[in-house]
Amino acid sequence: MKKLIAFLMSMTIIFMMSNCSTTKDDKMTDNPLLIEFNIPFGAPPFDLINAEHFEPAYEVAMQKHLDEIDAIANNKEAPSFENTILAYDNAGRLLRRINPIFSGLRGAETTPELQEAAQKIIPVLTSHYNEIRFNEALFSRIQKVHQNMSLMDYDLEQTRLIEKIYNDFARNGAALPEEQRERLKVLNEKISATALKLTENLLAENNNFILVIDNEKDLAGLPDDVISAAAEEAASRDMNNKWVFTLAKPSWTPFLQYAENRELRKKLLKAYVNRGENDNEYDNKALFVELMVLRQEMSEMLGYNNFGEYFTAIQMAEHPDNVYDFLYSVWEPALNRAKSERDQMQKIMDREEPGQKLKAWDWWYYAELLRKEKYDLNEDQIRPYFSLDNVKMGNFILSNKLFGITYEPRPEVPVYHEEVEVYEVIDYDGSSLGLLYIDAHPRPGKRSGAWCGVYRTAYYDEDGQKVNPIVNIVMNFTRPTGDRPSLLSWDETTTYFHEFGHALHNFFADGRYNRTRRDVPRDFVELPSQILENFAAETELLKKYALHYQTKEPIPNELIERINNAAHFNQGFINTEYLAAAILDMDWHTLEIDPGTCVNEFEAMVFERIGLIDEIYPRYRTTNFAHLFTYDYAAGYYVYRWAGVLDADAFMAFKKSGDLFNRELANKFRKYILAGNARWEGMDAYKNFRGQEPDINYFLERSGLK
Numbered sequence: 001m002k003k004l005i006a007f008l009m010s011m012t013i014i015f016m017m018s019n020c021s022t023t024k025d026d027k028m029t030d031n032p033l034l035i036e037f038n039i040p041f042g043a044p045p046f047d048l049i050n051a052e053h054f055e056p057a058y059e060v061a062m063q064k065h066l067d068e069i070d071a072i073a074n075n076k077e078a079p080s081f082e083n084t085i086l087a088y089d090n091a092g093r094l095l096r097r098i099n100p101i102f103s104g105l106r107g108a109e110t111t112p113e114l115q116e117a118a119q120k121i122i123p124v125l126t127s128h129y130n131e132i133r134f135n136e137a138l139f140s141r142i143q144k145v146h147q148n149m150s151l152m153d154y155d156l157e158q159t160r161l162i163e164k165i166y167n168d169f170a171r172n173g174a175a176l177p178e179e180q181r182e183r184l185k186v187l188n189e190k191i192s193a194t195a196l197k198l199t200e201n202l203l204a205e206n207n208n209f210i211l212v213i214d215n216e217k218d219l220a221g222l223p224d225d226v227i228s229a230a231a232e233e234a235a236s237r238d239m240n241n242k243w244v245f246t247l248a249k250p251s252w253t254p255f256l257q258y259a260e261n262r263e264l265r266k267k268l269l270k271a272y273v274n275r276g277e278n279d280n281e282y283d284n285k286a287l288f289v290e291l292m293v294l295r296q297e298m299s300e301m302l303g304y305n306n307f308g309e310y311f312t313a314i315q316m317a318e319h320p321d322n323v324y325d326f327l328y329s330v331w332e333p334a335l336n337r338a339k340s341e342r343d344q345m346q347k348i349m350d351r352e353e354p355g356q357k358l359k360a361w362d363w364w365y366y367a368e369l370l371r372k373e374k375y376d377l378n379e380d381q382i383r384p385y386f387s388l389d390n391v392k393m394g395n396f397i398l399s400n401k402l403f404g405i406t407y408e409p410r411p412e413v414p415v416y417h418e419e420v421e422v423y424e425v426i427d428y429d430g431s432s433l434g435l436l437y438i439d440a441h442p443r444p445g446k447r448s449g450a451w452c453g454v455y456r457t458a459y460y461d462e463d464g465q466k467v468n469p470i471v472n473i474v475m476n477f478t479r480p481t482g483d484r485p486s487l488l489s490w491d492e493t494t495t496y497f498h499e500f501g502h503a504l505h506n507f508f509a510d511g512r513y514n515r516t517r518r519d520v521p522r523d524f525v526e527l528p529s530q531i532l533e534n535f536a537a538e539t540e541l542l543k544k545y546a547l548h549y550q551t552k553e554p555i556p557n558e559l560i561e562r563i564n565n566a567a568h569f570n571q572g573f574i575n576t577e578y579l580a581a582a583i584l585d586m587d588w589h590t591l592e593i594d595p596g597t598c599v600n601e602f603e604a605m606v607f608e609r610i611g612l613i614d615e616i617y618p619r620y621r622t623t624n625f626a627h628l629f630t631y632d633y634a635a636g637y638y639v640y641r642w643a644g645v646l647d648a649d650a651f652m653a654f655k656k657s658g659d660l661f662n663r664e665l666a667n668k669f670r671k672y673i674l675a676g677n678a679r680w681e682g683m684d685a686y687k688n689f690r691g692q693e694p695d696i697n698y699f700l701e702r703s704g705l706k
């Protein structure tokens with residue numbers, strides 16, 4: 001920490017020299033983001049941080065980072081692990097301190113001022129990182145260390161660090177000759193512009209369609225809250241005495257589930273699946289093919305046969321062939337299950353609407369009837385056992401039984417909102433693992449969904465001391481009402497366990513270097529989170545945490561049975577529509593595409609090849625498959641189920657051992673899956689834990705696909 005103060009003083013001097021401005025200088029020394037966090041655990045002083053602090057703090061941090069990078073790039077000594085790789089990995093510490101606070105606050109407690117700051121900061125930050133990635137002198141030093149790797153005696157962590165950093169640059173084209181680099185820049189610009197246009201078109205298509213209802217009869221079957229939401233939607237558009245349904249999920253899904261009017265269900269579903277292919281100004285067909293052709297050229301330049309290979313090269317799957325093997329092994333059982341669900345629903349339809357044949361727009365509606373008959377999980381009966389505090393205790397108990405860790409409340413740590421709770425997480429040996437912030441309820445400044453993030457990533461300081469992480473889990477769960485505490489649905493309960501699993505991963509992640517400490521492939525990252533969802537539903541754990549909030553009685557077996565039974569509901573449909581989209585994604589990124597490829601013919605070819613049934617549409621069609629427009633999940637839509645195979649198999653290791661909380665297994669899980677990401681990756685890490693590759697059968701069984 002001492003070094004930080006010295007650096008701040010030197011920065012102050014530089015700042016004064018370059019700006020000759022005392023007011024700005026005052027601002028800087030007052031800026032809580034730039035001075036040592038002098039409170040317990042070095043936690044961020046949320047009570048002092050304001051939106052206005054970020055821009056000047058970023059300005060200082062980016063300049064500091066650039067200076068550090070320049071010093072590495074211009075070093076007169078021959079490139080070595082220490083003066084190049086390690087120095088690069090350590091550079092930008094101040095930025096790494098500000099970044100998580102800034103993005104964390106923008107997710108959990110944003111304000112117009114923060115949003116305004118973000119609009120200024122984010123573009124500058126993006127070009128800051130780009131500038132570093134295109135720094136030729138820096139890359140040529142990294143390249144030299146990488147080339148000489150085999151001659152040196154690096155350990156596992158060092159080797160991986162060199163490879164990761166080298167790859168970050170090489171996958172951006174840094175290793176290509178000048179002329180090709182220029183072409184790649186052009187390609188990247190075209191790719192971004194095309195992706196942006198696809199996204200904008202989709203947004204326009206989402207907003208272009210509304211279903212307006214002016215006859216009350218057409219609302220038959222819909223629950224009251226759905227009807228009033230539709231009335232509000234209409235009112236916001238100045239349509240009185242009407243009801244409006246949109247293509248946003250919370251609007252169209254309940255309509256398809258409950259609306260008795262079949263024609264209107266058809267109209268709404270058709271509008272949803274046809275987004276982006278209406279032959280209007282927002283049509284995405286030709287644009288999408290353009291994107292595929294550009295990605296193909298980019299991948300070939302970087303030495304891959306196609307984009308699928310480029311993406312999977314750094315994933316656990318390693319190659320598209322392995323992804324296909326996996327997708328096909330689930331496809332048959334999923335499709336068979338979907339066919340049997342269809343037949344069960346047809347029987348109900350024969351009773352309700354004799355002579356009619358089930359269509360795609362009937363699926364949600366009849367699935368709902370089937371659910372009521374066979375799988376009904378009455379939320380009102382369930383919730384009293386899952387108070388927010390109970391579910392938190394469930395996670396505390398589980399992590400204690402598995403890993404021996406405990407939790408101490410730390411009310412003295414400042415928070416950004418009074419609802420946030422802070423705990424210190426203490427390891428089995430009494431040492432501190434860091435701080436956990438829990439932020440459970442929705443607020444106007446919070447984005448929707450649930451997530452786990454950090455306010456400080458762990459690191460090792462100059463003296464080799466570990467600085468612990470500060471982890472947060474943020475949710476949007478049911479609020480308490482009157483004298484009733486917050487009572488969670490089953491879905492919210494499993495979400496809590498899910499995010500808690502990510503949090504444990506953050507606490508346990510270890511390793512000497514920043515780049516590799518918690519570096520996990522995208523098809524591996526949901527293993528630590530999803531495995532905890534399995535524990536949540538186990539009788540042995542439920543009896544400990546699911547206690548009625550008034551009587552304190554543990555949840556009865558009959559309700560546990562219902563919870564487990566409901567897990568199989570509609571799984572044929574859910575998996576089939578998902579897999580069809582995942583296969584479509586992989587096909588686009590591995591099969592030969594030319595500028596004349598017709599989107600509709602391509603899709604028809606794919607769905608015919610896999611035998612998709614008419615009653616099910618894929619979860620996304622090409623022209624509205626937003627995951628594929630940007631780099632985030634292009635060729636990577638498979639990752640969700642891939643991780644499902646891992647967590648089902650990993651959990652089965654605990655079940656089969658005869659001890660749900662098997663400490664020995666938990667220690668291995670901690671060592672190889674949660675802590676060891678700096679040394680082992682993907683299947684290597686998994687096999688270290690399990691002794692073998694995962695068996696897909698556990699996933700199939702759990703989803704009712706066997």
Ligand SMILES: [Zn+2]
Pocket residue numbers: 498502526529
């Ligand atoms: Zn997750």
